[in-house]
Amino acid sequence: MQKVVFREDRCKGCELCTAVCPQKIIHMGEGLNRQGYHPAKVDDQEKCTSCTLCARVCPDMVIEVYR
Amino acid sequence: MQKVVFREDRCKGCELCTAVCPQKIIHMGEGLNRQGYHPAKVDDQEKCTSCTLCARVCPDMVIEVYR
Amino acid sequence: MKQVFGRPRVLNDVVMHYCPGCHHGVIHRLIGEVVDELGIAERTIGIAPVGCSVLAYNYFNLDFVQAAHGRAPAVATGIKRALPDRVVFTYQGDGDLAAIGTAEVVHAAMRSERITVVFVNNAVFGMTSGQMAPTTLVGQKTTTTPWGRDARVHGHPLRVAEMLAALYGPAYIARVSVHTPAQVMKAKKCLEKAFRTQLEDRGFSMVEFVSNCPTNWGLSPLDSVRWLEENMLKYYPLGEFKLPEEVA
Amino acid sequence: MKQVFGRPRVLNDVVMHYCPGCHHGVIHRLIGEVVDELGIAERTIGIAPVGCSVLAYNYFNLDFVQAAHGRAPAVATGIKRALPDRVVFTYQGDGDLAAIGTAEVVHAAMRSERITVVFVNNAVFGMTSGQMAPTTLVGQKTTTTPWGRDARVHGHPLRVAEMLAALYGPAYIARVSVHTPAQVMKAKKCLEKAFRTQLEDRGFSMVEFVSNCPTNWGLSPLDSVRWLEENMLKYYPLGEFKLPEEVA
Amino acid sequence: MMKGNEAIGEAAIVAGCRCFFGYPITPQNELPEYMARRLPEVGGVFVQAESEVAAINMVYGAAAAGARAMTSSSSPGVSLKQEGISYLSACELPCVVVNMVRGGPGLGGIQPAQSDYFQATRGGGHGDYRTLVYGAASVQELVDLTIEAFDAADRYRNPVLLLADGILGQMMEPAVFPDSPPLPPPAKPWAVTGASGRPRNLINSLILQPDMLEAHNWRLMEKFRQIEEREVRWEEDQLDDAELVVVAYGTTARVVRAALGAARREGLKVGLLRPITLWPFPAQPLRRLKRARAVLTVEMSTGQMVEDVRLAVEGRLPVQFYGRTGGVVPTPREVLARIKEIAGELAQEAGGRK
Amino acid sequence: MMKGNEAIGEAAIVAGCRCFFGYPITPQNELPEYMARRLPEVGGVFVQAESEVAAINMVYGAAAAGARAMTSSSSPGVSLKQEGISYLSACELPCVVVNMVRGGPGLGGIQPAQSDYFQATRGGGHGDYRTLVYGAASVQELVDLTIEAFDAADRYRNPVLLLADGILGQMMEPAVFPDSPPLPPPAKPWAVTGASGRPRNLINSLILQPDMLEAHNWRLMEKFRQIEEREVRWEEDQLDDAELVVVAYGTTARVVRAALGAARREGLKVGLLRPITLWPFPAQPLRRLKRARAVLTVEMSTGQMVEDVRLAVEGRLPVQFYGRTGGVVPTPREVLARIKEIAGELAQEAGGRK
């Protein structure tokens, strides 16, 4: 199950989320999304603690967090 | 000799000077001046100490003080 | 599993036009969360004057008024006086509130208008592409201070929270930032207090957000956050500058 | 015997239009004395915006500019920037400076414009016959507050000296009165400091005069002085709020 | 009997205005002062704004919230409201703006003038917009037109201007007040009142796409065309047989009317056209004149409305102008003299032709 | 080659302008930004004011002090300057005000428009005053007219407006700058510079006595009459044999000129009158047309200059109007279509008459 869901097409690739994740599991994807940005991603959902920090600093409401 | 000179036609009869004279020698005249006000007067020039207090509060620069 | 974080209900599910990493988006979300939590969406009216956030009306599912540059506090006064039981907030940039709109915000504060001002201080005119704002830091380069703001020529930046806190009128004044998750949480608390100040009829409330403008600062979003922390926060200390007196 | 007190040279020997007992006259004289004593008459430019003192230009034998209501600090900025070695002062009422002209004075202060603002706070719009000013005291009756200023509706009065002193920009801010000879002397000292601040290029200076308006207060001149002392001075404490830092 | 300024205030209250935002300026102070006393009595709101700019934007807010809202000022203060009026028109917000015109330009004086005609009728603000403009000539008409102004503002969702001057504002004349407005204020489903039980409302004039802004502008223009068609108002006085037609509004029209009596007594065929709406300007009566041989425009300005007169007659008749300005009110005697002069010229011409 | 906005700035510096006071607004930001960089290099002063109101009043101060001073803005910002412009004119202070007009009313858009024509030519501010208004149609003309504007402002001691739009402000075209203004700035013995060695000077527009204010106003009017007489400027393009005369200024005139070529190639007798001064409006060339049978006014507005065209032709010719607004720039193709339509009607008429 996904603890953090990134709506990739909404991401603007600002990287703000990557800097605040205590688990350091957020990285920027390779491809470009519809808006032309490299979207942020979490592959390693296991490691996510659902701490919501990433979602709190994301300016574009890309991230939903589940627990 | 006059220690305080009141330019009576400039006086607007506001009485501010009367309240500050430590010698209490300023009084309002009976007649009306050109502007239609009862002008302030000092008859008892002797008593005047040339302290300038009256002149300092007069808004209309009516009063000249000599020593 | 249940959702522990998501989009506030009152925000429309649309792409916002802000640049990548711009804090306007975070601040929008916080307003959304507070409005949701206070349950006031159906009686809240927002006012967006000119600035990058002029299109804010597209993002909030609230009655909204677009206002002339700087005049949002006057417009808010008109609305609030006509409809005293509604919740009225303005969303203003530093060009808008601290330059052309100085008189309007000072007087709304003086009158203790029961409105909430959300003030986004990014030290620059964002929408018009990066001119000096009253809040631009000394030394900061902008398109109208090509050699950096010079205190001798342009003066020292305006600290709005401090200035308004010097007045009798306002009930709640705080300065917050959203550059870390912890600050985001604090900011939300302050914003909620500001709205509560209005709801409890205690007077004028303002929350100043020390914000960023990666585009016109010429920095990446992450660098802009660092720059904000190292420069902006020194001159613009965070905190609560005025709290409503307890109602007797 | 020699004259120890008389009309300042720079003041024209004409009847002023002010009402009996109005402090505007005293304040004019103090400016005259300071300009005379500093020997700056030939390089001083005065600015009179709208208010009872709009005709001030008739009383000073100085280059003068009549300015739009509230805009004197902007006009002063234009003059001073064009002619930096001249001495520029504005003479503004509380309607002019604290209502319509709020933004202009705040920003001139912020920019540290090298100008001197003479601010005459008589708690009322004098010229237009007695409407509420931002500085009208709570409870004070005016033609637009027929039941007295109500803090809930109109807010608490604006303390301009305190507000501007909260800014970084201004170099000298003082509040004085001229309701006793002793205060007149103190006021003159402060006014001189304000002009010196400008002459020494230290920044923006303002002297707020707590003044009277017997006509619109509906009091005799003597009663107006008493009312000023008992009411105005409580809310508007006299003193120096900001002094120029010593130039290094 | 009531002062004109106060009569406007009472009429506004009759019309259901409960929000007034003002800033002092002579010669209209009695109006905000009246509202400061009266509005609280009827549950209304009076705010003395920090400036005219703030006042018009408070009106904008209150109008957006669905209230009948009003502001008043005099010439310099009205100049400061131009951006706001442009916004109100762009956002289709109804309101009433009173200008008790005084001598200008600049600070000028405080005596009566009509030199803000251009500003009022051509939109002193930016962009393609118009405002309905009434020019009143008596205290009673101030009452009637104030009530009508609120009505028209709501009908067209547009600001309406009421022009008068210090004479009309300060004078007392008998005036009758109706008990209620002729029509109840309409519902305003577009107003921002909190999006409760309906989709949210938006008041906005930012339209970045040129084609959409253009469509908006033409839609506004269509509304203005309707106003031109339906709202134009004037009064005629002995136009039928008039060889000389005098055009004048407001205070000036009162003066001309006084001169007219004297002229008629001397056998001169003179008539008066008194525009009541300044925009839309009553061109119609000038276009269908049959016996007129000349038009004389009298204004308290150096010549502003005379352009509208010229536009109306399109060269078919000579258009003369007589103006006093700076606060000087023309006397019936001067106007009569001018009328006689022109009548003389016309007679000579006619003689010459024979 | 230079952007229009920057070219205005450089031209102002050539003209001796050393004081610029501005406030950001699209689409004129390149001008204040240029001045912020350039003025300090030449010992001048750039101040970013706290608002447009403050900016025009800083101009007022600097102009009073004898400096060549300038401000610029775009439509909503220019509305805010109206009180100030009225004061400047009343006090006879020279200055240059640039309006890079954008779509309105209200906040509107930022694309090119000509919908502030009324405001500019009729005095959006209060009182009897006028301002010389230039409408530029190329970057070179922005340069030339800016220099001329300073000159005329000083000559008549009155504000001068320069109107253009975002296209002219943003575009680059070759432009040649003179080394110095044609005339040196005149001495200004009236300026407030400190009353040293002369009687004091006073800049003032408060005149409480109506008769004195009236005298002042008529004196100003006499000056404005002189401006009308001496300063009216226009460009004619193939008017001599034109049966259809198109009137257009600024960007629109460029578009019309492109259409004109095509129309002529199709044998249509069309000419262009391009007003360079919008006030005073060039009525003369329209009054002495010989072969014209119709006039077409093309504007980026819903119809403003067309009133001046009507005033000029006074009903002697039919006046048609073609307008785009809200930021839409008409294309040569649309204009050509309209020209053909009218030409068709004229031909039919002529046919019918035969």
Next chain:
Amino acid sequence: MTREFLLAGFGGQGVMSLGMVLTYAGMLEGRQVSWMPSYGPEQRGGTANCSVIISTEPIGCPVVTEPDVLVAMNPPSWERFCGAVRPGGLAVVNSSMVKVSRAREDIRLTQIPATSLAEGLGNLRMANMVVLGALVGLTGVVGMDSVKKALDKVFPGREHLVAANRAALDKGLAWVTGGAAAGAAG
């Protein structure tokens, strides 16, 4: 028939309410009326004046510049306006304060010691009503009944004031009609 009045005096002399009562009286008699104060900073100078027009026709400009009737309550008013009275017109002067120096041949002049008469009634502030009473007698433009009714309009609910005013009106009327009425009032 149009009668134009210019009423002038010091701020406290009540010329404004004099004008207002006169105007209301005209209105009560079914005439067209207007009342117009001078306004603006000239008030600050101390003198005040108002224009009243009573007419059978619609009223043009309410500002009276060439009065049929001038009331001058104090010296500056007389100085300023005596020349403006229409030839054949009437000037009523408060002779308690105004010494008429230059006389005009072409107007009627009535000197009435209004302030002294009012003083006699125990209230200096009634001088204005004394003059109004005189005006009724001198001009007949309105009847005394209407004037007395008008008082209620101008001072609604202030009974004692109305009574005092009525007495002053009678005194003024009596003074110009030759004492009979004055005796009656006494």
Next chain:
Amino acid sequence: MTREFLLAGFGGQGVMSLGMVLTYAGMLEGRQVSWMPSYGPEQRGGTANCSVIISTEPIGCPVVTEPDVLVAMNPPSWERFCGAVRPGGLAVVNSSMVKVSRAREDIRLTQIPATSLAEGLGNLRMANMVVLGALVGLTGVVGMDSVKKALDKVFPGREHLVAANRAALDKGLAWVTGGAAAGAAG
């Protein structure tokens, strides 16, 4: 003769300076020229475009809506403007980024892998000059000499940049004229 260009791409792709160099070149050849960027908030979206007109006659409106020549440096530009090209006109597409899907029959289409070619020159940012070189070859509207002189105007004092730009221009020209010049440049 009038040639209208519309040059579009991402913010960083240098379409503005492409246009400016082209415009200067036209000016140096004595033609009437204009350059006009799109402006306003649409810039924030990421794409930018500018209009260039080179003509023997005075230029009307500098905004090109129906270009004779379109340069599309990225996909959104192609999507947005391909339909606007005048029938018989030319579209030059940066095929490194744009996949041309819908083809138009009535225009000429040149696909040039400008980004890759620039990469080959060691500087991605030279893609714009590669395209300009190609335009010289394809349209002949201005000569390569003028273009190279124009470089000095647009980048005054930045010698190294000018050299790199020249190389890119040559590469673009060579690419469209069939490799000979490219060989010479290599």
